[in-house]
Amino acid sequence: MFAGMSALVRFSCAVFLLLVCVSGASAQTALDQLKLPSPDANSYAPSGPDGPLAIPDSGEITLSAHMFDGGPEITRGLTWRIFSPHAGEDGKLPLVASGQGGTSAFQLAPGSYLVHAAFGRAGATKRIIVGRQPQSENLVLDAGGVKLDATLSGGVRIPPSKLRFSIYEAEANSHGDRALIIPNVAPNTVVRLNAGTYHVVSTYGSVNAVIRADIRVEAGKLTEATVEHRAAQITLKLVREEGGEAIADTSWSVLTDTGDIVREMVGAFAPMVLAEGSYTAIAKNRDRIYQRDFTIVPGRNEEVYVLANETMLVESLD
Numbered sequence: 001m002f003a004g005m006s007a008l009v010r011f012s013c014a015v016f017l018l019l020v021c022v023s024g025a026s027a028q029t030a031l032d033q034l035k036l037p038s039p040d041a042n043s044y045a046p047s048g049p050d051g052p053l054a055i056p057d058s059g060e061i062t063l064s065a066h067m068f069d070g071g072p073e074i075t076r077g078l079t080w081r082i083f084s085p086h087a088g089e090d091g092k093l094p095l096v097a098s099g100q101g102g103t104s105a106f107q108l109a110p111g112s113y114l115v116h117a118a119f120g121r122a123g124a125t126k127r128i129i130v131g132r133q134p135q136s137e138n139l140v141l142d143a144g145g146v147k148l149d150a151t152l153s154g155g156v157r158i159p160p161s162k163l164r165f166s167i168y169e170a171e172a173n174s175h176g177d178r179a180l181i182i183p184n185v186a187p188n189t190v191v192r193l194n195a196g197t198y199h200v201v202s203t204y205g206s207v208n209a210v211i212r213a214d215i216r217v218e219a220g221k222l223t224e225a226t227v228e229h230r231a232a233q234i235t236l237k238l239v240r241e242e243g244g245e246a247i248a249d250t251s252w253s254v255l256t257d258t259g260d261i262v263r264e265m266v267g268a269f270a271p272m273v274l275a276e277g278s279y280t281a282i283a284k285n286r287d288r289i290y291q292r293d294f295t296i297v298p299g300r301n302e303e304v305y306v307l308a309n310e311t312m313l314v315e316s317l318d
Contacts, residue, residue, distance in 0.1 A: 038253075059110055061128065062136040064103040068220035069140050069242045075102035076151040082106060085127065093316045117141065120192025121182060129238050142219045143194045149187045149226045150202050150211065153299040158229065162205055162273065163187050170197040170214060195219040205273025229275075230298040236270035238283040238290060238306045247308060251284040281306055282314075288317040 065074045068204055079100050083093040096113065097106050108130045115137065116125045122143035148165045150158055165185040170180035176198055185191060202211040209231035217223050236254075237246040246268035254263040254270075257278040265272075274296045283306045284288045290312040294304050306312055 017110070057109070057132070058107045059130045059132045060105055060107055060134045061130050062103060062105045062134070063115060063117070063118065063139070064136065065124070065139045065141060066139055066144055067119075067122075069142075069221055074119060077119055078104075079118045080103055080106075081103055082108065083114045083116065085112055085114050085305050103229070115139065119143070122144075122192045122194050141194070142218050143192060144217045144221045144223065145190045146194050146198070146200075146215055146217050146223045146225065147188055147190050148185065148200060148202070148215075149224075150204065150229055151226060152229055152231070156299050158187075158204055160187050164203050164232075166201045166203070167191065168199040168201065170199050190222065193217050200225070200227075202227050202229070203232065204231055207272050207274055209273050209275045209303060231273055232299060233271065233301045234275045234294075234296070235303045235304045236267070236272075236281050236283070236306065237303060238285055238308055240308050242305055242307065244305075247285055249285065253282040253284075255280045255282065283308075287316060288313060 034161045063080055065078055067074065071077050075195050080098060081095060082097040084096055085093070088094050093114065097108065099106070110130050110132055113128050113130060114125060115128050116123060117139045119141060124139045124141045126137065126139050128137050146167075150163055152158060163186075165187070166180060167182045167185060168180055171176070172178050179305060181193075181198070182191060182279065197214055197216050200213050200215050202213070203209065204211075209229055211229055213227055215223060215225050230234055236252055238250045241271065248268040249266070250268060250270075252264065252270040252274070253261055254274070257280075261273070262279075263270075263272050276296050276298050278293065278295050281292050281294060281304060283292075285308065288308070289308050290308055292304070292306045292312055292316045
């Protein structure tokens with residue numbers, strides 16, 4: 001559901017053949033209790049070179065992962081990290097071995113370890129026991145993916161360069177803030193996530209065209225969500241006559257109908273994307289200030305002219 005603005009979200013799910021993964025409840029409990037870092041965190045002790053380690057009198061363990069229970073094996077894109085379950089003097093879990101790819105084999109001294117598998121932003125942790133006999137362990141990541149896009153009213157496409165998404169945790173803390181998971185996601189990019197609900201913020205341009213939605217990611221599926229922005233791109237110009245040449249060295253301020261400043265810039269042209277609503281453009285050139293009220297109609301991109309004449313003059317500083 002959206003907060004703050006009306007928007008349309010269309011969801012469609014398909015079998016997600018990109019293989020994403022998550023652990024079961026017991027693995028997650030171990031992760032929570034031991035505060036094992038997320039895949040991109042740097043809160044564990046460094047290790048030697050990536051890959052299997054050759055250790056005398058060791059046992060071989062082969063690790064594999066699946067996106068969901070009964071799903072196909074992940075063949076590439078995994079990051080494996082193997083930790084000692086006992087914190088070092090610095091309070092961090094020592095990283096014993098690491099590797100990348102799909103199914104991987106490691107040579108480890110007999111004993112207990114914690115294995116973390118990461119696939120994109122999806123991850124799972126499992127406690128394993130290594131003996132002297134070859135053995136294998138499988139991690140089920142219980143994850144899926146999401147692909148995000150946005151349009152304007154009537155299904156008009158938004159240039160990808162002007163559109164970005166940020167993905168947050170669904171639950172807010174006591175201050176109303178949500179933890180940011182991934183910023184600046186480009187449209188139509190597949191993001192691998194653990195199954196669950198996420199809060200997505202879509203930003204068109206860099207001013208106030210923002211749409212929010214809660215998105216549900218299901219294990220083994222790709223969720224495609226498209227939101228509708230009620231906004232338009234405009235270019236402000238200070239001219240001596242309608243359709244005339246823009247006057248250089250103009251300082252611009254754009255205010256909402258409540259008087260809040262949403263954008264300030266300097267230049268002959270002032271391009272920007274604004275959400276639907278009523279605004280006031282204030283142009284200052286040399287010692288004169290001009291003003292014009294205008295309205296943003298969703299999907300209607302246009303040039304807004306502020307005339308440098310007595311009608312729009314609000315103040316002369318000479």
